[in-house]
Amino acid sequence: MRVSTRGRYGLRAIVDLAINQDSGPTPLRVVSERTKISEQYLEQLFTNLRKSKIVKSVRGAHGGYLLNNPPEDIAVKDVIEALEGPLAPSDCVLNRVCCDTNSDCVTHNLWVDVKEKIDNYLNSVSIADLIERYHNLSN
Amino acid sequence: MRVSTRGRYGLRAIVDLAINQDSGPTPLRVVSERTKISEQYLEQLFTNLRKSKIVKSVRGAHGGYLLNNPPEDIAVKDVIEALEGPLAPSDCVLNRVCCDTNSDCVTHNLWVDVKEKIDNYLNSVSIADLIERYHNLSN
DNA sequence: TTTAAATCTGAGTATTTTAATCAGTTTTAT
DNA sequence: ATAAAACTGATTAAAATACTCAGATTTAAA
Numbered sequence: 001m002r003v004s005t006r007g008r009y010g011l012r013a014i015v016d017l018a019i020n021q022d023s024g025p026t027p028l029r030v031v032s033e034r035t036k037i038s039e040q041y042l043e044q045l046f047t048n049l050r051k052s053k054i055v056k057s058v059r060g061a062h063g064g065y066l067l068n069n070p071p072e073d074i075a076v077k078d079v080i081e082a083l084e085g086p087l088a089p090s091d092c093v094l095n096r097v098c099c100d101t102n103s104d105c106v107t108h109n110l111w112v113d114v115k116e117k118i119d120n121y122l123n124s125v126s127i128a129d130l131i132e133r134y135h136n137l138s139n
Numbered sequence: 140m141r142v143s144t145r146g147r148y149g150l151r152a153i154v155d156l157a158i159n160q161d162s163g164p165t166p167l168r169v170v171s172e173r174t175k176i177s178e179q180y181l182e183q184l185f186t187n188l189r190k191s192k193i194v195k196s197v198r199g200a201h202g203g204y205l206l207n208n209p210p211e212d213i214a215v216k217d218v219i220e221a222l223e224g225p226l227a228p229s230d231c232v233l234n235r236v237c238c239d240t241n242s243d244c245v246t247h248n249l250w251v252d253v254k255e256k257i258d259n260y261l262n263s264v265s266i267a268d269l270i271e272r273y274h275n276l277s278n
Numbered sequence: 279t280t281t282a283a284a285t286c287t288g289a290g291t292a293t294t295t296t297a298a299t300c301a302g303t304t305t306t307a308t
Numbered sequence: 309a310t311a312a313a314a315c316t317g318a319t320t321a322a323a324a325t326a327c328t329c330a331g332a333t334t335t336a337a338a
Contacts, residue, residue: 001140001141001142001223001226001227001228001257002140002227002228002229002230003140003228003229003250004295004296004297005296005297005298006296006297008229008246008250011246012244012245012246015245015246025313027312027313027314028313028314029312029313038298038299040298040299040300041297041298041299043314043315043316044297044298044299046314046315047314047315047316050314050315057313057314057315058306058313058314059304059305059306059313059314059315060304060305060306060307060312060313060314061305061306061307061308061310061311061312061313062306062307062308062312062313063305063306063307063312063313063314064313064314065314076249084140087140088140088141089140089141089142090141090142090147091141105151105273106151106154106269106270106273107147107150107151107154107269109272109276110215110264110269111142111147113260114257114260114261117256117257117260118140118253118256118257121252121253121256122253125249130245130246130249131245133245133248134244134245137248143324143325143326144325144326144327145325145326164284166283166284166285167284167285168283168284177327177328179327179328179329180326180327180328182285182286182287183326183327183328185285185286186285186286186287189285189286196284196285196286197284197285197335198284198285198286198333198334198335199283199284199285199333199334199335199336200281200282200283200284200334200335200336200337201283201284201335201336201337202283202284202285202334202335202336203284203285204285
């Protein structure tokens with residue numbers, strides 16, 4: 001039950017973008033320096049984030065990435081799903097066909113419920129929330 | 140964010156044991172037949188379940204496994220943790236040292252909260268609950 | 279007292295997933 | 309022109325997962 005580095009690194013990168021978004025597009029070189037995530041790995045992650053409309057890109061010299069929406073309107077769930085696909089404790093949660101070849105097997109609904117709990121929570125927390133909570137810690 | 144087959148298969152095996160526990164110890168051969176999980180893989184899983192006191196074993200001919208407690212008193216969380224160790228969306232949730240080498244990094248508390256949500260839910264559902272919910276579906 | 283059914287033990291292996299790199303091409307401000 | 313940046317697709321290395329294999333040990337019953 002682990003979120004992969006794609007999701008975790010990507011989320012940290014998005015938070016980094018959010019904090020520094022005033023100064024125009026941020027190149028991945030800079031995000032890489034600040035987050036210590038390799039630039040090439042970030043490129044891979046940002047391909048997904050762009051396709052999912054979490055960020056928009058500015059190509060060429062002085063280009064970089066910008067958030068496509070204000071941090072208040074980006075849920076953590078959006079970012080994680082962009083990078084990892086739908087969260088599912090078990091494959092049977094996504095497919096019609098159940099894990100047990102029995103369409104209403106004993107444990108199927110449990111995993112559906114677990115997914116719902118996680119989805120609801122990650123959908124309730126925005127990038128702005130993360131930043132605010134972080135600042136509150138320092139007080 | 141997936142529960143491995145260890146956890147999912149193990150849970151199904153425990154439910155199978157719970158349903159059939161009246162008739163004395165159940166050998167893994169029989170659990171294997173009913174659940175379609177290979178007997179050798181079940182052996183591996185039941186080693187963990189026994190060490191975690193979820194089941195007790197009766198060795199020798201006519202032996203098998205029994206639940207160590209009534210199904211009402213076994214939480215799904217107990218079974219999953221016995222088979223997979225503590226659930227953690229990120230390593231930093233378990234270690235003192237945070238993912239970001241910064242002891243209060245932006246995303247750390249998020250993963251702590253996710254773990255808490257999952258733990259609380261899986262702790263609130265017992266094996267007896269699973270069976271009851273399953274029977275209700277058939278009505 | 280042999281036999282067969284079962285748990286128990288530890289190793290080994292094949293597959294899949296994850297994490298990351300590599301080698302470029304294309305775009306664009308200066 | 310040049311340099312800085314996004315973009316693309318392939319490849320590789322490492323780790324985790326999902327098993328299997330080959331036995332040793334225990335015990336009820338014939």
